[in-house]
Amino acid sequence: MSQKLIVLMVDGISADHYTAIRQQLPHLMALEKQGFRIDRLHAEQLGVSLAGRVSMLTGHTADQSGVFGNKTWDSAKQAFRYATPDDVRVPTLFARAQSAGRSTACIGAGMIRPEECDLMVPPNWVDGWAINRARDPEPVPADHPWQRVVDAPPTQQFLDQCAKFSLLTDYPAQMEGFYEPWMLMCDHLIADWVGAMAVADPSPDLIWAEFCIPDHVLHGTGINSPWSNWTIVEADMAVGKIMQRLKDAGVQDEWNIAVMGDHGFGPIETAIHLENIVPDISYSGEGAVAVVHASAAEFAEIVTAVAPYGVEAGPQTMFPVEMRDELHLLIAPDKYSFEGVYGRDRTEPTGAPGAIATHGFRPGSPLDDRMCIMAGANVPQGKAAEADATQAASTMAKIMGLDTGSFPAAPVF
Numbered sequence: 001m002s003q004k005l006i007v008l009m010v011d012g013i014s015a016d017h018y019t020a021i022r023q024q025l026p027h028l029m030a031l032e033k034q035g036f037r038i039d040r041l042h043a044e045q046l047g048v049s050l051a052g053r054v055s056m057l058t059g060h061t062a063d064q065s066g067v068f069g070n071k072t073w074d075s076a077k078q079a080f081r082y083a084t085p086d087d088v089r090v091p092t093l094f095a096r097a098q099s100a101g102r103s104t105a106c107i108g109a110g111m112i113r114p115e116e117c118d119l120m121v122p123p124n125w126v127d128g129w130a131i132n133r134a135r136d137p138e139p140v141p142a143d144h145p146w147q148r149v150v151d152a153p154p155t156q157q158f159l160d161q162c163a164k165f166s167l168l169t170d171y172p173a174q175m176e177g178f179y180e181p182w183m184l185m186c187d188h189l190i191a192d193w194v195g196a197m198a199v200a201d202p203s204p205d206l207i208w209a210e211f212c213i214p215d216h217v218l219h220g221t222g223i224n225s226p227w228s229n230w231t232i233v234e235a236d237m238a239v240g241k242i243m244q245r246l247k248d249a250g251v252q253d254e255w256n257i258a259v260m261g262d263h264g265f266g267p268i269e270t271a272i273h274l275e276n277i278v279p280d281i282s283y284s285g286e287g288a289v290a291v292v293h294a295s296a297a298e299f300a301e302i303v304t305a306v307a308p309y310g311v312e313a314g315p316q317t318m319f320p321v322e323m324r325d326e327l328h329l330l331i332a333p334d335k336y337s338f339e340g341v342y343g344r345d346r347t348e349p350t351g352a353p354g355a356i357a358t359h360g361f362r363p364g365s366p367l368d369d370r371m372c373i374m375a376g377a378n379v380p381q382g383k384a385a386e387a388d389a390t391q392a393a394s395t396m397a398k399i400m401g402l403d404t405g406s407f408p409a410a411p412v413f
């Protein structure tokens, strides 16, 4: 039985969106037919990108893993900052595979420490989003976790495989005005790299990759727009390209494949600008939820101030216990999100949203449910109506033949 696994995370592909357009996705449908589909894989609360990735990698809830949002509270800096792989407090599938003597490759995926990979190809979004060397006022220190990810050198085997398939060995430089084509090109390059490494001799035991353009286009054009549907069709084509490479090399039976989203998506009609309601508020907008840094007394005043806008306090269960004195959750009403002013000309408490769709809804919202398909020699044929976010990692560990006893939740099959 093969215990090799390719994980393809498609950023923002919700359970509902997948169901609506799956007939347009022949490669994913082929995997579905031969493997196992979870109709609704619930999201980590909060249903945002970095917390979703860490949930997939660890199987722990955010209060245990330490990564509850895209941003975390840095008590040394007394500021919110983007989460990094070093914020993850529990073992990842990469660390578990490594200690079981298995080889691992991160190909363009985020929240994985370079020390836990035999091959680290950084995600294309790190430079410019998590760190920005052109924009950050201070130079990014070399030991900054995201800088370590960027600086990790590729292996000779990766360079050899790129040469064999005439592939670029790094993301192409961005060109002004061509951001979306660049993102799409990066996703396809990642798929090419996955295919090239999966047919290498020897090939890694675990390959983890992600396709990011769907999330970006979903935010900008909405759910089920021709544009966002097209990005998911592109992700399907990228999956097909990988499957064809495996077939050409005669190694398709050696591999299991898992495809899933990191969170879902829902429509937004109005943005709430918290800084125009509570001028000195310290917060991180995480979609339709916001994480607020405040004392209990300050937060009570904030809740009173935002109540006229339908905003209410939410649970703190996603925060590590020691952060609960100072971190609090606000939940926006239906079809509202929290968007920062970011120096733009927005002086009103609410306004037209920059993103007409988003993720990170009220904890447990079905809008954040995502699609999930697994297929391969170690995956039974079948279907589950739903599964918890915590079950994704233990299920993937089981496919790889790793110990599943120390995961908080049981595998789906």
Ligand SMILES: [Zn+2]
Pocket (backbone or CB within 6 Å): 011, 012, 048, 049, 050, 052, 215, 262, 263
């Ligand atoms: Zn995402």
